[in-house]
Amino acid sequence: MQLSKHVPALLDHLIWVILVAVFIFFMTQSPVFLSSTNITNILSAAAILGILVVGQTFVLITGNFDLSTESTLGLAGLIGMFLIVPATAPYWGGGIMLNPYISIVVLLLMGAIVGYIIGALITIGKMNNFIVTLAMLLILRGLIMAFTKGTPISGLGFAPAETYFWLGHKALFEIPGVIKIPVAVVATAAVFVIGHIILNHRRFGRELYAIGGNRQAAIASGIDADARVRQVYVLSGLLAALGGWMLAGRVGSIQANLGEGYIFTVMAAAVIGGISLQGGRGTMLGALGGVLLLSTIDRGLNLMNVNVFWVKVIQGLIIMLAMFIDAQRVRFRSFEKVSQEPAGGQPAASN
Amino acid sequence: MDSASETPVVEMLDIVKVFPGVRALDNVSFTVRRGQIHALLGKNGAGKSTLMHVLTGLYAPDSGTIRIRGTVHENLNTARAKQAGIALVSQHAKYIPGLSIAENVYCGMLPMKAGGFVDWKKMNRDAHEKLSHFGLDLDVTRLMEDTTVAERQMIEIARALFADASVIILDEPTAPLPKHDVAKLFEFVRRQRERGASFIYISHYLEEIFEVADHVTVMRNGAVTGTSAVRDITQQELIRLISGANVERYRRAGGNIGKPVLEIRKLARPGVYSGIDLTLHAGEVVGITGLEGSGPGELARGLFGLEPLGAGDIRLQGKPYSAASPIEALAQGLAYLPRDRHGLGIVAIRSVRDNISLSVLKRLQSLVGLIDGGSERKLAEDYIEALGIKTPSINTAVENLSGGNQQKVVVAKLAATEPRVLVLDEPTQGVDVQAKVDLLRIVDQLSQRGVAVAVVSDELNELMDICDRIVVFYRGRIIREFRKGQDTITTARLLAAIEGEMGEKADATV
Numbered sequence: 001m002q003l004s005k006h007v008p009a010l011l012d013h014l015i016w017v018i019l020v021a022v023f024i025f026f027m028t029q030s031p032v033f034l035s036s037t038n039i040t041n042i043l044s045a046a047a048i049l050g051i052l053v054v055g056q057t058f059v060l061i062t063g064n065f066d067l068s069t070e071s072t073l074g075l076a077g078l079i080g081m082f083l084i085v086p087a088t089a090p091y092w093g094g095g096i097m098l099n100p101y102i103s104i105v106v107l108l109l110m111g112a113i114v115g116y117i118i119g120a121l122i123t124i125g126k127m128n129n130f131i132v133t134l135a136m137l138l139i140l141r142g143l144i145m146a147f148t149k150g151t152p153i154s155g156l157g158f159a160p161a162e163t164y165f166w167l168g169h170k171a172l173f174e175i176p177g178v179i180k181i182p183v184a185v186v187a188t189a190a191v192f193v194i195g196h197i198i199l200n201h202r203r204f205g206r207e208l209y210a211i212g213g214n215r216q217a218a219i220a221s222g223i224d225a226d227a228r229v230r231q232v233y234v235l236s237g238l239l240a241a242l243g244g245w246m247l248a249g250r251v252g253s254i255q256a257n258l259g260e261g262y263i264f265t266v267m268a269a270a271v272i273g274g275i276s277l278q279g280g281r282g283t284m285l286g287a288l289g290g291v292l293l294l295s296t297i298d299r300g301l302n303l304m305n306v307n308v309f310w311v312k313v314i315q316g317l318i319i320m321l322a323m324f325i326d327a328q329r330v331r332f333r334s335f336e337k338v339s340q341e342p343a344g345g346q347p348a349a350s351n
Numbered sequence: 352m353d354s355a356s357e358t359p360v361v362e363m364l365d366i367v368k369v370f371p372g373v374r375a376l377d378n379v380s381f382t383v384r385r386g387q388i389h390a391l392l393g394k395n396g397a398g399k400s401t402l403m404h405v406l407t408g409l410y411a412p413d414s415g416t417i418r419i420r421g422t423v424h425e426n427l428n429t430a431r432a433k434q435a436g437i438a439l440v441s442q443h444a445k446y447i448p449g450l451s452i453a454e455n456v457y458c459g460m461l462p463m464k465a466g467g468f469v470d471w472k473k474m475n476r477d478a479h480e481k482l483s484h485f486g487l488d489l490d491v492t493r494l495m496e497d498t499t500v501a502e503r504q505m506i507e508i509a510r511a512l513f514a515d516a517s518v519i520i521l522d523e524p525t526a527p528l529p530k531h532d533v534a535k536l537f538e539f540v541r542r543q544r545e546r547g548a549s550f551i552y553i554s555h556y557l558e559e560i561f562e563v564a565d566h567v568t569v570m571r572n573g574a575v576t577g578t579s580a581v582r583d584i585t586q587q588e589l590i591r592l593i594s595g596a597n598v599e600r601y602r603r604a605g606g607n608i609g610k611p612v613l614e615i616r617k618l619a620r621p622g623v624y625s626g627i628d629l630t631l632h633a634g635e636v637v638g639i640t641g642l643e644g645s646g647p648g649e650l651a652r653g654l655f656g657l658e659p660l661g662a663g664d665i666r667l668q669g670k671p672y673s674a675a676s677p678i679e680a681l682a683q684g685l686a687y688l689p690r691d692r693h694g695l696g697i698v699a700i701r702s703v704r705d706n707i708s709l710s711v712l713k714r715l716q717s718l719v720g721l722i723d724g725g726s727e728r729k730l731a732e733d734y735i736e737a738l739g740i741k742t743p744s745i746n747t748a749v750e751n752l753s754g755g756n757q758q759k760v761v762v763a764k765l766a767a768t769e770p771r772v773l774v775l776d777e778p779t780q781g782v783d784v785q786a787k788v789d790l791l792r793i794v795d796q797l798s799q800r801g802v803a804v805a806v807v808s809d810e811l812n813e814l815m816d817i818c819d820r821i822v823v824f825y826r827g828r829i830i831r832e833f834r835k836g837q838d839t840i841t842t843a844r845l846l847a848a849i850e851g852e853m854g855e856k857a858d859a860t861v
Binding site: 197201202203206207209210213214216217218219220221222223224280281 | 655657676677678680681682687689694695696697698699700701705708709710712713715716720721722724764768
C-alpha cells in the first residue's frame with residue numbers, strides 16, 4: 001500500500017533519476033564527458049531542440065500535433081539569411097541586404113503566419129491536424145529546396161551575418177577553457193521559464209489543459225477551443241522560427257536540409273518528458289527533462305564513438321521505454337482509482 | 352403453463368454490477384421465455400441499459416449467473432453473447448447507407464461465384480426470399496439509405512433471426528417512428544413471436560406495453576420492483592412500480608419568487624419544438640419534463656448554445672437573448688449543467704481545483720495576467736465546503752471522485768460564474784441517493800439566492816419535491832403546466848401528461 005502510494009510520484013519524476021544515471025554512466029565511460037566544452041556542447045544542442053519542444057508541448061497539451069516545425073525552422077533560417085546577404089552574393093541570384101534586425105522580425109513573423117495557417121486549416125477548415133501538418137512539412141521543405149536549388153550557402157564573412165548569427169553562435173559569458181555560457185542556452189532557458197509560467201499561471205495555459213483533457217467539456221465551460229488551438233499553432237510556428245534563427249547561427253551556413261528529420265527527436269523528447277499524446281497532461285519541467293536526456297545520450301554516444309546507426313536504434317529503444325513507463329503510469333493511476341472507490345463512493349453522513 | 356416448464360431462453364440470476372459510487376444492478380433476476388415479448392420498464396438510470404449491457408456481454412457482472420438456452424455463460428463478451436443468440440436492435444439500427452438492402456442483409460458473407468466475384472443475382476434472389484419468409488416484401492436492390500426507419504428496424508430484426516437469434520432486444524424502437532409505422536412494426540414483431548422468436552422490449556411509452564408485450568418487468572434504482580404477465584397488471588400499478596416510494600427525499604420549503612429573469616416567447620425549432628412560451632423568475636425552480644426527444648433536453652442545450660435554438664423572442668433580464676455558443680450564454684448569465692457529465696461536464700484527468708475555476712479564470716487573473724493562486728485555491732475550497740464535495744484534496748483528479756461528487760464539482764464550476772439563470776439537465780442522473788439529496792439541496796440554495804433555475808428531468812418525485820412549477824412537453828409542445836399550491840401534482844397526473852393525455856381526461860383515468 002505504501003509502495004503504491006509513492007510509485008506514481010516516482011514515475012512522474014523518473015526522468016530526472018534516469019538523467020542522473022545516464023550522466024554517471026557516461027562519466028565512467030569517457031574522461032572528457034564532464035569537461036566544460038562537452039557540457040557546453042550538450043547544452044547548445046539542447047537549446048535548439050528545447051525551443052522546438054516547448055512549442056510542441058503547447059500543441060500536444062491541446063491534444064494536437066505539429067509535425068511541420070522542422071520545416072518551418074529550416075525556412076525561417078533560410079529567409080533570415082536571404083534577407084541579409086547582399087545582391088552581389090553568389091547565392092540564389094543574390095539577397096536583398098536588409099538590416100539584420102528587420103530580417104529577424106520577418107522570419108519570426110513568417111513562423112507565426114505558418115502556424116496561423118495550420119491552425120486555421122484545422123479549426124476552421126475542420127481538417128485533421130496530422131495530415132495538415134504533414135502536408136505543411138512537405139510544402140515548406142519543398143520551398144526550401146526550390147529556393148536554394150540544393151546549394152548549401154554560407155553567410156559567414158558578411159558583416160550583417162555576424163549580427164544574425166549572434167543568437168546561435170555567441171557566448172553571453174566566457175572564461176576561455178573554464179566556462180562558456182552560449183546566448184542560445186540562456187535564451188532557451190528563458191523560453192522554458194516563460195512557457196512554464198504561461199502553462200501554469202495564465203488563463204491561456206490552463207485552458208489548454210482543459211481542451212486537451214476534454215475538448216467538449218472545455219467548450220461547455222465557455223472556452224473558445226478553436227481560437228486557443230490556432231494560438232497554440234502560432235506559438236509553435238513562432239518558436240520553430242526562433243529555432244531556425246538559432247540553428248542558422250550555430251551551423252553558420254544554410255543548407256536545404258536544415259532541420260530535416262528533427263521532428264522525431266522533438267516528439268521523442270516531449271513524450272519522454274511525460275507530455276501525453278492524448279493531450280491534457282504534461283509539464284514544461286518534464287519536457288525539459290526529456291530534452292536534456294536526449295541531448296546527453298546523443299552527445300555521450302558520440303563521445304564513445306558509437307556508430308551513428310546504433311545511435312538511431314538506441315534512440316528508438318529509449319522512446320519505447322518512455323512509452324512503456326507512461327503505460328505503467330496510467331496503470332498505476334487506475335489502480336489508485338480502484339483502491340479509492342470505497343471511500344469515494346461512501347456517502348457522507350454529516351452534510 | 353406449458354411454456355413455463357420449458358427451459359427459458361434467457362435466465363439472469365442475482366446479477367450485481369457496481370460502478371464507482373453506484374450499485375447499478377443490485378441482485379437483479381430476469382427471465383425471458385420462448386415466444387415471449389417481454390417489456391423492460393424503468394426510468395433513465397434505473398438499470399435497464401446496464402442489465403442489457405450485461406446480457407450483450409458489454410459489461411461483466413460482478414456476480415450472478417447468466418443462462419442462455421440452458422447453458423451457463425461465465426465469461427460473456429460481446430462476441431460470445433452474439434454467438435449464443437443475443438441480438439440488439441437499437442433505436443438507430445446499424446447499417447451501411449450506400450449499399451443495397453440485399454448487400455446489407457448479406458454483409459460480410461456475400462455469395463461468391465467462381466473466381467471470387469460476387470454473385471449478385473443469387474444474392475438479390477436469396478435476400479428477397481429470406482425477407483419475404485419473415486413477411487417483408489421489399490425491393491432488395493433499393494439503397495439502405497432510401498428505406499424508412501421502420502423498414503430498417505424490421506430488416507435488422509430479420510437479419511438477427513437469420514442468424515438464429517434466441518432473443519432480440521428492441522431498445523426504444525418506436526421513439527423515432529411515425530404512428531402508422533409503429534403499427535407495422537408491432538404487427539411484424541407479433542408475427543415473429545408466433546414463429547417462436549423472443550423479444551426484450553424497452554420503451555417509455557406505457558400504452559405500447561399493453562399493445563404488444565406479454566410480460567413486463569419493472570426496474571428502479573438498479574433493482575427489479577416487479578414482474579408480471581401484462582394481462583394481470585394495470586397501468587396504475589406499472590406507474591407505481593416505475594416511480595416507487597422515495598426512500599430519502601429533499602423537500603424545498605418554497606422560494607421567494609421575484610421578477611421574470613428569462614422570458615421565452617413563441618420559440619420554435621422546426622421538427623423539434625414549437626410555440627414554446629416559458630418564463631423563469633428569480634428565485635424560482637421550474638421543472639421541465641417529457642419523453643426523450645419531446646423537447647426539454649433540446650431546449651436546454653439550445654439555450655446554452657450547444658444546439659440550434661430556433662426562432663422566437665427570448666429575453667434575459669429584459670435584454671434580447673441569443674447564444675450561438677456556451678461562451679455567449681455564460682457572458683449573458685446563463686449556465687448549463689449537461690446531462691452527459693463525462694462528455695461535457697468534467698475534465699476528468701484534471702484536478703478538482705482546475706475544474707471548479709475553469710469558467711472564471713479570467714476573473715482570477717491579476718493585473719499582469721497571472722492567475723492569483725491564493726484566490727483560486729480559496730474559490731475551490733469554498734465550494735468544496737459549501738457543496739460538501741468529498742475529495743482527498745483540491746489537487747485530486749476529478750476522475751477519482753464518485754459520480755455524485757463529480758456532479759457537485761460541475762455545479763461548483765457553474766455556480767462560480769454567478770449565473771442569473773441555471774439550466775440543469777438531469778442533475779441527479781447516475782449519482783447515489785445521498786448525493787441526490789445533496790444536489791437538490793444545493794439547487795434549492797442557489798434559487799434562494801435569486802437564481803432562476805430550470806431542472807430538466809424525468810425524476811418526477813424529485814421535480815415534485817423541489818419545483819415551484821412543472822411544465823410538461825409532449826412531442827415538441829408544452830402540453831401542461833402544474834403549479835405547486837394551485838394544481839394537485841401527483842406522479843400519475845404527471846405521467847399521464849408526459850404520455851400525451853391532456854387535462855381533464857387524464858384526471859379521470861387516475
